[in-house]
Amino acid sequence: MITEGKTPTSPVSRERSREIKRQSVISAARQARLLSRVDLAERTGLPPATLTALVRELIAEGYLIERGTAAQTTGRPRAMLEFNPRAELVAAVSLEPPRITCEIADSNGTVIAHRTSRLGGDMVQTVCHFVAELVGDSRPALCGVAIAVPGVSSDGAVRLAPSVGLVEAEPIGQTVQRELGVPVVVDNDVNLMAAGERVAGAGKDVDDLLLLHVADGIGAGLILDGKVRRGASSAAGEVGFLPLDPEPAPAYGGVGPFEARWSANAIAERVVALHPGRRPETPVSELIGLADTSAAARDYLDEVLHAWARLIVTCACVVDPGRVLLSGAAAQLDDAALAKIQNLVSAKAPASTEVRRAVLGDQAVLHGAISYALSAAVRLPALT
Template sequence: MSDVVTPPTSPVSRERAKEIKRLSVISTARQVRVLSRAELTELTGLSPATLTPLVRELIAEGYLIERGPGASRAGRPRAMLEFNPRAELVAAVSLEPSRLTCEIADSDGTVVAHRTVRLTGDIVDTVCRSVPELAGDGLPALRGVAIAAPGISSGGAVRLAPSVGVVEGRPIGESVQRRLGVPVVVDNDVNLMAAGEHAAGAGSDVADLLLLHVADGIGAGLVLDGQVRRGAGGAAGEVGFLPLDPTDQGHDGIGPFEDRWSENAIAERVVALAPGRRPDTPVAALVELAGTDRRAATYLDEVLTAWSRLIVSCVCVVDPGRVLLSGAATQLDDAAVDRLQALVAAAVPSPTEVRRAVLGDRAVLHGAVSYALSAAAAGLPHLLPSP
């Protein structure tokens, strides 16, 4: 009878197994926040012998904080462990026309530092200078970077973002990751907004949603089964390019639909209807003007009709169930939102709720935090295609 020889476990496998267990402890503690070692053992399924050195390491690294004893139903009160959200920092970078906004946040999404700088030089150089400067002494706790770009992103490369000087594909994510040494996720800014609203906003209670963002252009972010969908080439949601009218013609990287129905187009029309300075909130100005000016009321109805046709076109393909209005579209008053809801309801094949997004500018941050922490938690040293 011969003995069965078990091949030795490689050092790489042992290290990977330890890292998986470590990430399980961190993830559990992050979710529960305050718990005892016994509860941590029960929730992770790890033995006390395995858990004890891991907990010791995580306390030393600042992930866990030892607190006083908690309540116990029997026996001695147990010492409690509290997760420290400041042990994990992420950077959320938003590329905007002529400027770059960078925020450092902890794992709760609490902003600990904020800076806006002019985008006068190279984008990668500016990002790689701004993030470490802003993180300061917290740089060792940086777990990931998420970059929001107003264009099409695929594999960390950005294209069709003329407002920030990027038209052809450029590997921004790969370049930043190589220099900063942490996972970097690059995505369309509207996708990040959709992820943020799904994580902590008006879509937190649903698995499927479509976020329609109206600004200088018009874009959509799509969440299906709890995941942001980008499409084969990263162009899913580029609804500003939809030619809903045969006479529409886009140009210079601007889609035909957004050329006619974006915030910029509305602002020009409002100024034509009521000559003067361009309003800071064009959609709100149009709604107000429509109350006293018949021409403005007619144009407002044209805008709502156009936006409803766009929403219906999307609903017919993906059936999100809920549509969130973002950006300038949130400036609609209740009556206008109700009118848009009625137009959509009259044409869609299945029930679709239209409501305003609620996070505003914070949506990108919440989405970026979710992305960056997911990238870090995966423990992968390369760009991730999804959060």
């Protein structure tokens, strides 16, 4: 029987409310790192009885560590609480054929475990195995996973990733989340590179930038107002499909016409044609070296620089990033070639556009993935 005038409280609603309060304490402690119970009360607005119970629970679980008292200019010394970054671990996974790289980091972004291996077999099972193996006995602390893929990702489903055998949508994110039981974020590897450079590299001092990555294909990661922009179907940045040449190469098997002609693969093939021998591992560097003694190589290098500059100007006309970072094979450009691209862009772009090399190299994806995983892990549960 329900008493008139009183609304019954659902046990589910009570549990959800408690979890939100718990997460608000964790979030406040995570941001402050070291604070008192009084500070926690001011930051969360929770009543003393509720806060005391939650703090006691979080100390027992290892989220909070008691660190003695801190001297105060007035009043009694306050007992201090420190947030334990090892209480929340995240996994950053990079699928970069023919290899897979996985790192486990704490909530400070400090890497505590790392492994790189050849990518083979079932992709989802490989990811789950790597993460579980690296996190080991600390599995209960794992609270988020980010996966970088060389293709388009929408709601965890990956497509246009021919290098890992995924052209049609494959629900990698949902499957890994179901297997590991923690939030999973899947995104294009170039988006994560851009996020990594924004967090720890050549984009730390700007909120708007475009990262142009030249590898087997060509892709761009776009950050505007400090946020990665993906577009309506998460295909923003697929600049390798732009028809920027008078006679573009045809798109096939998930490869766009521009990247078919101006990617690292295409440059490597041309370098071999210019200087028969082994296939170069650093094709742009070798092309620059050849250009010192070969007129044909100098002419081809000039074509490459004009093509990449044309791509940068096209992007600048649409999104005005202000700064463009060259990544992958494009970061192999020497100072003279970089200056030439800058001059070509400055002459044609409608607004000031600075061109720089990205600085993190292979670590850019993992910096971005750690940032993504932490973001996924710290979200408060939705009210339902």
